[in-house]
Amino acid sequence: MPEKRTVVQIGIVGCGTIGGELAGWIHTHLKNKAMLAALYDLNPSQSNHLKKSLSLTSVLVASLEQLVAKSDLVIEAASVEAVPLVAKKVLQEGKDLLVMSVGGLLQNQGLVALAQEHGCRIYIPSGAIGGLDAIKGAALSKIDTALLTTRKAPEALAGAPYWEEKQKEWQSISEETVLFEGEVTEAIHLFPKNINVSATLQLAVPDVDWKVKMIAVPGLRRNIHEIQIEGESGKMVFRMENIPAPGNPKTSYLAVLSAKALLEEMFSSVRIGS
Ligand SMILES: NC(=O)c1ccc[n+]([C@@H]2O[C@H](COP(=O)([O-])OP(=O)(O)OC[C@H]3O[C@@H](n4cnc5c(N)ncnc54)[C@H](O)[C@@H]3O)[C@@H](O)[C@H]2O)c1
Known part of the structure; x- marks a missing residue:
């Protein structure tokens, strides 16, 4: 759980379906607990459009490096191929990471050791499944x-x-x-x-x-x-x-909801389920 600043700064990598939904939700539902700090997308029109559509004037449309520097927690919602690069940059800086493209973690299991080495956490939402x-x-x-x-x-x-x-x-x-x-x-x-x-x-x-x-x-x-x-x-x-x-x-709506539920749990005083 990120506790480095009073209001946790969140960066989103990948501003498509999931990134877009999470950005809006963080902005409206996690007030006083977390704040959207930066957006990055391989396709800059995606991050610029998201910033504009949500009227997020204080949010930085950034490079990946700038985003990591500004964030306590980075949400990856980009692609399996993006995971190794994004995760390395985030974890090496001792920042926490929430991964949607979980296949990218499976292919790069050294990332878990990197998180341990730098004292940070990798969060994996249940995504499109339960149980x-x-x-x-x-x-x-x-x-x-x-x-x-x-x-x-x-x-x-x-x-x-x-x-x-x-x-x-x-x-x-x-x-x-x-x-x-x-x-x-x-x-x-x-x-x-x-x-x-x-x-x-x-x-x-x-x-x-x-x-x-x-x-x-x-x-x-x-x-x-x-x-x-x-x-x-x-x-x-x-x-x-x-x-x-x-x-x-390609993406189930439940995957979006599951990431929101995990974020909510990170900032809640009660934890339900194992
Ligand atoms: N864990 C789960 O259960 C689950 C469920 C659904 C989707 N996913 C995964 O989550 C990810 C996001 O899904 P989505 O529906 O939002 O996809 P999407 O295609 O709607 O959006 C992805 C965005 O990421 C950007 N992007 C792609 N590669 C990038 C990179 N290397 N760096 C930065 N930005 C990059 C794209 O330009 C696009 O804007 C996908 O990898 C998807 O497979 C996981």
């Missing part, structure tokens, strides 16, 4: 099988490296089709913008051999995640049917 409290509890006993099955409309998977690697087109999917079954690292490689929740599960329960199944379902209007776990503590099944976030079919 992490129970899953982390179950992981303290033996888990035999752990499976994540994700169903999305083909258009929500457009642009993923999967299509080029497999030489297929998402437009050609006319019936429910299993696109991929395998390990989390390969799932993140093939669908970096669609399956961050698999990385969250793998990081939460690292000693378990998670399996991921990605299914394209034409006409599906929700992003569906099903988690099944069986082991010494019993059997668990969680199913989320998420409405896509306005403006981005």
Whole structure:
């Protein structure tokens, strides 16, 4: 929990769907506790537009370095590829980091050691899934099988490296089709913008051999995640049917809400759930 200044200064890297929603929410809901200090986006029109649309006159549209210098807590809401660079700069300066593109953390596990070395924290919201409290509890006993099955409309998977690697087109999917079954690292490689929740599960329960199944379902209007776990503590099944976030079919609205809930918890005197 960042406590270096009375009012925690927050910087946002990535001013798209999630970054934009969080910026507005911090500004209106975390008054007297936190303040939006700086915005950075690879595409400057995004950060400039966000500043203007929220009338955030005191917020700096900054370079990544300036943003880190001004912030106690940096929110990454950019991309899996952005994570190593952003995280290194933030953690080396002893600042806390909230990561949305969790796949980028999984690919760069040295970042956790860097946080330890510099005495700061990495926050990972539950994102588009629920059940992490129970899953982390179950992981303290033996888990035999752990499976994540994700169903999305083909258009929500457009642009993923999967299509080029497999030489297929998402437009050609006319019936429910299993696109991929395998390990989390390969799932993140093939669908970096669609399956961050698999990385969250793998990081939460690292000693378990998670399996991921990605299914394209034409006409599906929700992003569906099903988690099944069986082991010494019993059997668990969680199913989320998420409405896509306005403006981005790849991102579930629940992912935005989950980051808001985590931010709220950081500044609350009560902590609910494990
Ligand atoms: N953890 C979860 O459950 C979960 C759920 C949904 C989305 N996500 C991830 O969160 C991230 C943000 O999602 P979104 O819906 O806001 O995406 P978005 O495409 O709407 O916005 C991303 C923004 O980041 C900017 N950007 C891209 N690369 C950048 C970089 N290297 N440096 C700075 N800015 C960069 C883009 O220009 C864009 O403005 C994505 O990586 C997405 O996959 C995670």
